[in-house]
Amino acid sequence: MSDPIIRFDNVVKRFGDHTVLDRLNFTVNRGEKVxxxxxxxxxxxxxxxxxxxxxxxxxxxxxxxxxxxxxxADGVTPASEAHLRRKRAEMGMVFQQFNLFPHMTxxxxxxxxxxxxxxxxxxxxxxxxxxxxxxxxxxEHMAKFPHxxxxxxxxxxxxxxxLAMRPSILLFDEPTxxxxxxxxxxxxxxxxxxxxxxxxxxxxxxxxxxxxxxxxDRVVFFDxxxxxxxxxxxxxxxxxxxxxxxEFLKTTLEPSSP
Amino acid sequence: xxxHWTEYLPPLLEGAWVxxxxxxxxxxxxxxxxxxAGVGRLSRNAALRAVSVAYIEVFRGTSLLVQLFWxxxxxxxAGQAVGLDLRIPPVIAGILALSLNIGAYGAEVVRGAIQxxxxxxxxxxxxxxxxxxxxxxxxTIPQAIPEMMPSFGNLAVQNLKDTALVSLISLGDMTFRxxxxxxxxxxxxxxxxxxxxxxxxxxxxxTAMMRGIEHSVGRWxxxxx
Numbered sequence: 001m002s003d004p005i006i007r008f009d010n011v012v013k014r015f016g017d018h019t020v021l022d023r024l025n026f027t028v029n030r031g032e033k034v035x036x037x038x039x040x041x042x043x044x045x046x047x048x049x050x051x052x053x054x055x056x057x058x059x060x061x062x063x064x065x066x067x068x069x070x071x072x073a074d075g076v077t078p079a080s081e082a083h084l085r086r087k088r089a090e091m092g093m094v095f096q097q098f099n100l101f102p103h104m105t106x107x108x109x110x111x112x113x114x115x116x117x118x119x120x121x122x123x124x125x126x127x128x129x130x131x132x133x134x135x136x137x138x139x140e141h142m143a144k145f146p147h148x149x150x151x152x153x154x155x156x157x158x159x160x161x162x163l164a165m166r167p168s169i170l171l172f173d174e175p176t177x178x179x180x181x182x183x184x185x186x187x188x189x190x191x192x193x194x195x196x197x198x199x200x201x202x203x204x205x206x207x208x209x210x211x212x213x214x215x216x217d218r219v220v221f222f223d224x225x226x227x228x229x230x231x232x233x234x235x236x237x238x239x240x241x242x243x244x245x246x247e248f249l250k251t252t253l254e255p256s257s258p
Numbered sequence: 259x260x261x262h263w264t265e266y267l268p269p270l271l272e273g274a275w276v277x278x279x280x281x282x283x284x285x286x287x288x289x290x291x292x293x294x295a296g297v298g299r300l301s302r303n304a305a306l307r308a309v310s311v312a313y314i315e316v317f318r319g320t321s322l323l324v325q326l327f328w329x330x331x332x333x334x335x336a337g338q339a340v341g342l343d344l345r346i347p348p349v350i351a352g353i354l355a356l357s358l359n360i361g362a363y364g365a366e367v368v369r370g371a372i373q374x375x376x377x378x379x380x381x382x383x384x385x386x387x388x389x390x391x392x393x394x395x396x397x398t399i400p401q402a403i404p405e406m407m408p409s410f411g412n413l414a415v416q417n418l419k420d421t422a423l424v425s426l427i428s429l430g431d432m433t434f435r436x437x438x439x440x441x442x443x444x445x446x447x448x449x450x451x452x453x454x455x456x457x458x459x460x461x462x463x464x465t466a467m468m469r470g471i472e473h474s475v476g477r478w479x480x481x482x483x
Binding site for chain 1: 274370376379381382383385386387388389392396400401478479480
């Protein structure tokens with residue numbers, strides 16, 4: 001089962017003098033659910049932001065769906081806006097801060113892009129939105145504005161909004177980090193259902209270790225812009241081979257246990 | 259001279275109607291200019307940026323009175339020199355000068371409000387594959403408008419007060435009428451007091467209207483305590 005839908009080849013990303021990704025090699029197969037864990041500043045979120053074209057790269061090639069993302073098909077010429085738009089359409093992203101459009105109702109948050117970007121008829125976009133709201137359990141909140149919802153509800157709307165564009169890859173950038181502890185569960189519940197019931201490729205950056213262990217096919221441990229260790233969740237969480245992984249897991253797992 | 263103050267009212271009200279129309283038209287045109295220049299300043303196109311900056315700086319950096327005189331007195335002569343008929347009626351000169359001036363100040367308000375929209379909004383719009391133009395029209399500007407409204411309210415009142423200057427190019431606004439009455443009656447105290455009261459009344463109405471607009475464009479916002 002080697003059908004990479006995402007592939008990073010020697011990707012370098014710098015912010016000024018700081019090297020965030022240091023010749024990163026990384027693949028995600030079609031339909032795979034992969035979780036990236038690691039200390040903050042290790043470049044986890046940057047991987048997602050590069051995929052969503054929110055950040056450019058300084059070296060290497062990123063492939064999405066078998067084609068270079070930041071380059072034209074030849075892998076050398078920088079990508080045109082048209083190329084980036086086409087590649088972006090294959091992906092959806094869920095942000096840490098939800099980033100819902102505050103001036104639009106829940107329903108319009110979900111229908112706006114399908115109508116404006118995909119050119120879907122309004123009725124069809126609405127029907128799709130209603131289906132998705134049912135999936136995330138928010139049908140009765142359709143007419144509300146984001147500020148009238150809890151953080152957990154807002155994040156569930158954001159998931160529905162991303163799904164409305166029918167991406168084949170869904171990126172989650174610390175989707176529960178901005179939530180009050182009692183609201184984390186409802187969002188993880190929705191993500192878990194997606195992981196179990198859909199053949200979407202999912203790439204998650206998270207600090208929820210237990211959740212990562214339960215939903216992922218593979219866990220990747222990032223440290224200082226490189227992959228330190230990767231493998232099946234059981235392996236990584238119970239018997240990591242790297243000392244650095246063990247240290248990280250110790251500091252993240254212990255303080256939270258009562 | 260024994261003229262009762264109520265006799266001043268008909269000419270003053272006639273002038274008031276001119277003042278109201280001047281204020282409304284120049285505020286509307288000024289708002290359009292403000293959006294054009296405010297958005298233009300943030301454009302990726304360098305030429306558009308340069309034109310916007312030049313416009314904003316020239317009109318903020320020179321006196322409204324001089325702008326008005328220039329449009330009304332100097333422009334026709336400058337036109338004549340190059341063989342063009344650039345004479346414009348006082349009403350047009352007045353509206354143009356006022357709106358160009360208010361537009362330049364408004365442009366900075368528009369720019370500031372657009373820049374105050376959270377970057378997360380741009381990222382969400384990009385992730386949903388909106389074009390830059392769609393992002394501006396559907397995401398950024400709708401969120402920036404309520405942010406601009408308090409400053410626009412101030413600018414509109416400023417504009418109302420500035421309309422008094424058009425009396426100097428013989429436009430029959432409220433101030434012009436007051437001046438006429440005063441020349442005729444020498445009753446400065448009464449006439450100017452009435453004039454002050456009328457401007458103040460108009461400003462109150464205008465402020466209330468701008469508040470109303472502010473409220474209606476910001477319905478989606480959480481109530482702030």
